[in-house]
Amino acid sequence: MIEIPAFLHWFALLAQGPGRAAAPTLQLVIKVMDIVVCVKRVAATDSQIKIAADGKSLDPAGIEFVLNPYDEIAVEAALAAKEQFGDSTVTVVTLGSADAQKELRTCLAMGADKAVLINDGGRSQDAFSTAETVADYLKGTAASLIFCGKQAVDGDESQFPPRLAELLGMPCVTEITSLTLEDGSLVAERDIEGAREVVNCSLPAVISTNKGLNEPRYANLKGIMAAKKKPLEEIEAAAIDPATSIESLSLPPARSEGKIVETVDQLVDALKNEAKVL
Amino acid sequence: MSNIIVIAEARSGSLKKTSLEAVTAGKELAAKAGGQVIAIIVGNDLSAAKEALAASGADKVIALQSEALAQYSGDGYSAAISGELASLDPACVLMAHSAMGRDLAPRLAANLKTGLISDVTALHYDDSKFGATKPVFAGKAYRKSYFEKSPFMATLRPNNWAGQSDAGSAEVSDASPSVSAADLKAIVQEVVAAASDRTPLQEARVVVSGGRGLKESEHFKLIEDLAAAFGPGVAAVGASRAVVDAGWRPHREQVGQTGKVVAPTLYFACGISGAIQHLAGMSTSQFIVAINKDANAPIFKVANYGIVGDVFEVLPALTAAVKATV
Numbered sequence A: 001m002i003e004i005p006a007f008l009h010w011f012a013l014l015a016q017g018p019g020r021a022a023a024p025t026l027q028l029v030i031k032v033m034d035i036v037v038c039v040k041r042v043a044a045t046d047s048q049i050k051i052a053a054d055g056k057s058l059d060p061a062g063i064e065f066v067l068n069p070y071d072e073i074a075v076e077a078a079l080a081a082k083e084q085f086g087d088s089t090v091t092v093v094t095l096g097s098a099d100a101q102k103e104l105r106t107c108l109a110m111g112a113d114k115a116v117l118i119n120d121g122g123r124s125q126d127a128f129s130t131a132e133t134v135a136d137y138l139k140g141t142a143a144s145l146i147f148c149g150k151q152a153v154d155g156d157e158s159q160f161p162p163r164l165a166e167l168l169g170m171p172c173v174t175e176i177t178s179l180t181l182e183d184g185s186l187v188a189e190r191d192i193e194g195a196r197e198v199v200n201c202s203l204p205a206v207i208s209t210n211k212g213l214n215e216p217r218y219a220n221l222k223g224i225m226a227a228k229k230k231p232l233e234e235i236e237a238a239a240i241d242p243a244t245s246i247e248s249l250s251l252p253p254a255r256s257e258g259k260i261v262e263t264v265d266q267l268v269d270a271l272k273n274e275a276k277v278l
Numbered sequence B: 001m002s003n004i005i006v007i008a009e010a011r012s013g014s015l016k017k018t019s020l021e022a023v024t025a026g027k028e029l030a031a032k033a034g035g036q037v038i039a040i041i042v043g044n045d046l047s048a049a050k051e052a053l054a055a056s057g058a059d060k061v062i063a064l065q066s067e068a069l070a071q072y073s074g075d076g077y078s079a080a081i082s083g084e085l086a087s088l089d090p091a092c093v094l095m096a097h098s099a100m101g102r103d104l105a106p107r108l109a110a111n112l113k114t115g116l117i118s119d120v121t122a123l124h125y126d127d128s129k130f131g132a133t134k135p136v137f138a139g140k141a142y143r144k145s146y147f148e149k150s151p152f153m154a155t156l157r158p159n160n161w162a163g164q165s166d167a168g169s170a171e172v173s174d175a176s177p178s179v180s181a182a183d184l185k186a187i188v189q190e191v192v193a194a195a196s197d198r199t200p201l202q203e204a205r206v207v208v209s210g211g212r213g214l215k216e217s218e219h220f221k222l223i224e225d226l227a228a229a230f231g232p233g234v235a236a237v238g239a240s241r242a243v244v245d246a247g248w249r250p251h252r253e254q255v256g257q258t259g260k261v262v263a264p265t266l267y268f269a270c271g272i273s274g275a276i277q278h279l280a281g282m283s284t285s286q287f288i289v290a291i292n293k294d295a296n297a298p299i300f301k302v303a304n305y306g307i308v309g310d311v312f313e314v315l316p317a318l319t320a321a322v323k324a325t326v
Helices: A006-015 A026-030 A069-085 A098-110 A127-138 A160-168 A221-227 A264-274 B017-033 B047-054 B074-085 B099-111 B217-229 B241-245 B276-282 B311-325
Strands: A033-039 A041-043 A065-067 A088-096 A114-119 A145-149 A172-182 A185-192 A195-202 A205-209 A232-236 A244-250 B003-007 B037-043 B060-065 B090-096 B117-120 B122-126 B129-136 B141-147 B152-156 B171-175 B186-193 B206-210 B235-239 B266-270 B287-292 B305-308
Touching: A033 A069, A033 A098, A033 A160, A041 A098, A065 A069, A065 A098, A069 A088, A069 A098, A069 A145, A069 A172, A069 A205, A088 A098, A088 A127, A098 A114, A098 A221, A098 A232, A114 A127, A127 A160, A127 B099, A145 A160, A160 A172, A160 A205, A160 B074, A160 B099, A172 A195, A172 B074, A172 B099, A185 A205, A185 B099, A264 B287, A264 B305, A264 B311, B003 B017, B003 B099, B017 B037, B017 B047, B017 B090, B017 B122, B017 B152, B037 B047, B037 B074, B047 B060, B047 B171, B060 B074, B074 B099, B074 B186, B090 B099, B099 B117, B099 B152, B117 B129, B122 B141, B129 B152, B206 B217, B217 B235, B217 B266, B217 B311, B235 B241, B266 B276, B266 B311, B287 B311
Parallel strands: A033 A088, A033 A145, A088 A114, A114 A232, A145 A205, A172 A205, B003 B037, B003 B090, B037 B060, B060 B171, B090 B152, B117 B152, B206 B235, B206 B266, B266 B287, B287 B305
Antiparallel strands: A041 A065, A172 A185, A185 A195, A195 B186, A244 B141, B122 B129, B129 B141
């Protein structure tokens, strides 16, 4: 990727249509790798989940919202790629309400260059409408390396990265635990059931990140101060209806409290004769 | 009549057990919604997998065979299957929520311009609408949704349907997908098998997990010994997030919200206090045993049996007792 002459990117920008090409800045033209990270604002993993009065959604009262943990790994991977390739930009993109500005600022404080909020006013989205909306936005950019967390820890769908790749006509490597980026291609490893796959992939590509890939950096004070001045663009989400409608959200039945045994012999006896699992 | 399509999966030529489960789930839907259950398998050396699928209860089996698709490629398999689906009038497309299912099913859904409910534990067909229930927030809640688009798509959580291996003999047809090696953008170059004595965490009947209470990474030997006491292929070792973050254990062993969600027959939590993230990953286990020196540890709230005691004393005794029993 690094040898691609700057003028090719100028042509790419012109090809994007009048809306984007009308005022390309010199800064954009000389960038050789447009790295994008798709992130989500989610309930923190230590949240006690309560159901809202509608019986279909999370009651946000008392919930702390944070950057999805797997997305922190994606941001770190993007920053590492930028460090490797040099002259690149890291843009973080999210779909959500204005509240998600907080998580975008977190990414900017970690070192991302700019952020885009596709504002949907907080309306209900599913994986279908989310991927369609974000893909529509990314089609108008020169994104060549797109990182996502392997799943958002709220819906636990793990659908977004391959959907995005399909819509953008790109290959995708999901749930990676190691990554070697080369010019125009990458090699990644991913855990599968009882084994590990080594995957070769051409660029542009969509990558989804698993725990173990890296240790996400913390935003330091300098980063937090710098993030306040970095560009955070807000655009209105296209009206795309979800493919699914939520009927209900419910809590699982509580486990009945068990019993305390005094000795290992009592435990083994209970496992053997009561539970019948030994 | 529309059909119920099951995307099956072969590894090193043999059919994955979760693909048999998906056929059973497909039959469950076909009984309500009508249509035939058609299983599609992609790869190169498929004779054993085709034979297993033919006896799975499916009505038809279609094998998409190509040398180019001998190794998994998300874009390649998606293109091959999408081409085949066009002529099959699918009302429903099902696949296991495996590493391949998570990679492939969303691509197919995007290609078909439809929804997908992933990692489902129950399927529904009510008032001519397909739907599914899935755990969200790592099992802290369950969400039921219905489909507004067609076809319906779902990936199925393992161990929720019973696969069949002697349910008739379906008609098997071979097709050659028009995907060439040169078209493939992401392709598996190598599959490195894990050490053969390791049971995959999510497939193990017994999981023995350790936490901070073990004090040092070397002491995980006690956890490994208890797991080994159950005999080969039965128990897997798990770990809390705290000890994974501390670097004592690899992340693939982490049980909990940012690790693996497990539901074994028997789960041992040793020296694990039971943070809410951990409970989310194991509280659907059938029987839970907690060993912790703090009687107030939250883990005792979900445990069927608890021992308030020192893991360094309890574990060796328990290992000896299990060895003597199994």
